[in-house]
Amino acid sequence: MLGQAQPSVDATLLQRRLVWWAVGLGFAFLLFNAARSGYDHDEIAYLHASWLVAEGQKPFLDFMEHHHPTLLYLLAPLTRLFQGSPRALVFAARLLDLALLAVLLAVFTKVVRPVLRERSALWPPLLLLGCYFFVRNSMEVRPDPWMCVLCFIGLWQWLLYLRGSGRLRPAVLAGLSFGAATAFLPKAVFFVGLVGLGTALALRNAPAWRRAVRGAAVALAAGALPLAALALGLWGLGIWNEFVFWNYVFTPFYYWATHFDGPSAAATLLVSIGEDTVLWAVGLWGLGLAVRSVWHRQAEPEVAIALVVVVGFILAMFQTRWPFSHNLLLMQPPLALLAAVVLDSLLSVRLRAVFGLLLLAMVAKVCVLLVVLDEGPEAEGVQRRLLADTVPTTTLGVPPPYNPIFRPNAFFFWFNPEYFATAYLELCRLRGEPPKHVEEDRRVWRDAPPRFVYVPADEPSWAPFEFAQHRSAYVETDIQGLWKLASPPKALAPLP
Numbered sequence: 001m002l003g004q005a006q007p008s009v010d011a012t013l014l015q016r017r018l019v020w021w022a023v024g025l026g027f028a029f030l031l032f033n034a035a036r037s038g039y040d041h042d043e044i045a046y047l048h049a050s051w052l053v054a055e056g057q058k059p060f061l062d063f064m065e066h067h068h069p070t071l072l073y074l075l076a077p078l079t080r081l082f083q084g085s086p087r088a089l090v091f092a093a094r095l096l097d098l099a100l101l102a103v104l105l106a107v108f109t110k111v112v113r114p115v116l117r118e119r120s121a122l123w124p125p126l127l128l129l130g131c132y133f134f135v136r137n138s139m140e141v142r143p144d145p146w147m148c149v150l151c152f153i154g155l156w157q158w159l160l161y162l163r164g165s166g167r168l169r170p171a172v173l174a175g176l177s178f179g180a181a182t183a184f185l186p187k188a189v190f191f192v193g194l195v196g197l198g199t200a201l202a203l204r205n206a207p208a209w210r211r212a213v214r215g216a217a218v219a220l221a222a223g224a225l226p227l228a229a230l231a232l233g234l235w236g237l238g239i240w241n242e243f244v245f246w247n248y249v250f251t252p253f254y255y256w257a258t259h260f261d262g263p264s265a266a267a268t269l270l271v272s273i274g275e276d277t278v279l280w281a282v283g284l285w286g287l288g289l290a291v292r293s294v295w296h297r298q299a300e301p302e303v304a305i306a307l308v309v310v311v312g313f314i315l316a317m318f319q320t321r322w323p324f325s326h327n328l329l330l331m332q333p334p335l336a337l338l339a340a341v342v343l344d345s346l347l348s349v350r351l352r353a354v355f356g357l358l359l360l361a362m363v364a365k366v367c368v369l370l371v372v373l374d375e376g377p378e379a380e381g382v383q384r385r386l387l388a389d390t391v392p393t394t395t396l397g398v399p400p401p402y403n404p405i406f407r408p409n410a411f412f413f414w415f416n417p418e419y420f421a422t423a424y425l426e427l428c429r430l431r432g433e434p435p436k437h438v439e440e441d442r443r444v445w446r447d448a449p450p451r452f453v454y455v456p457a458d459e460p461s462w463a464p465f466e467f468a469q470h471r472s473a474y475v476e477t478d479i480q481g482l483w484k485l486a487s488p489p490k491a492l493a494p495l496p
């Protein structure tokens with residue numbers, strides 16, 4: 001049955017030397033892409049917020065943030081080191097994420113090996129390295145890559161505990177990893193819950209249940225430590241109440257109760273399937289076999305957990321208002337695990353050779369995409385212009401990825417303002433509270449408007465909130481979409 005170890009096979013799927021060459025080539029092209037490719041919206045948002053933290057501002061209180069701020073404080077020193085150079089800062093932050101990707105692939109190898117016949121196999125990580133959306137989203141500057149690697153370190157340790165001889169250390173390490181992952185993004189709690197459900201499906205007798213319950217209790221206690229550290233830090237900064245509101249009141253409302261036109265979950269999944277058909281086709285094949293193994297109570301814990309995580313995250317994509325591809329990061333390694341078990345079970349030497357070549361072809365495909373695809377290449381020109389025409393204290397109304405990172409915001413709602421400010425107004429009406437942050441931004445228009453405003457032609461909703469009512473005070477520059485304040489208030493010093 002799927003997930004049960006069998007005697008070793010006669011022929012490996014791929015020779016070790018070929019695997020190492022493919023991994024090296026893949027990471028070489030990732031480094032190339034990290035150095036030259038355009039910026040994603042979220043990358044500049046997080047790096048700019050990190051710079052604001054380094055400048056002494058507080059998330060939730062001084063500027064809009066609606067996720068855990070762990071990454072902001074982690075990257076804040078990096079923004080000091082690369083002050084004034086957006087390109088160098090983005091590259092350095094991407095290098096950190098590529099190091100996390102290398103760790104994740106190593107951990108994935110350790111997780112998948114116990115359920116393979118070819119226990120010394122090196123090829124399973126190629127299932128992930130051959131998925132463009134996985135590697136690109138793993139490289140981009142977000143809290144997701146940090147959460148993802150910590151979740152899988154936690155899963156690895158939890159599986160070691162389930163297969164171990166009674167030691168509690170792996171359960172402690174699993175809990176610490178899961179807790180640290182949650183400190184980056186609360187999405188990790190959903191992953192941990194699915195791991196728990198998958199574990200339950202794999203337990204076969206009363207002693208296994210008692211062992212799992214004991215380990216889960218230890219893991220939960222250990223997981224509380226990183227979260228307690230986060231809570232104490234937020235309390236010490238004086239932003240605990242604001243943190244709770246924006247993360248656990250506003251964010252659920254924004255993702256589940258608003259009615260903005262957003263991307264389609266079906267379209268996101270179909271594009272992902274089209275981009276890496278091998279991973280999805282073989283992974284879904286493995287999913288079907290995993291269901292059968294669970295039904296017959298013969299599934300190994302790795303397989304049962306992978307089954308539940310894959311199904312859980314696919315269903316969750318249809319529940320959120322914003323099912324972007326980076327929300328698949330936690331699902332893709334379990335899908336790759338199911339695919340690896342299927343490929344490993346192939347008995348035909350010819351079929352194994354064919355799929356080995358397909359894995360190499362998928363990595364080559366990713367390398368080509370890393371060269372030919374780019375994201376927002378015009379953003380860097382806008383950044384250079386703004387840095388040249390302003391001083392460090394000049395306030396701006398410029399959204400990511402065009403924001404030059406090293407200049408302060410004029411507004412609290414500085415990115416996605418049409419959606420965030422509108423949702424905030426609606427939530428305040430429902431709660432019977434004054435929309436103080438919207439009123440603050442309206443006062444900015446009156447008393448200290450930004451010197452420059454940028455409105456992307458393809459994303460007019462990224463304009464500062466209520467900019468249309470104040471556009472007459474601005475003149476267009478020679479860069480399309482970039483507006484300059486015509487007559488700054490007397491209280492504002494003239495531009496250099």
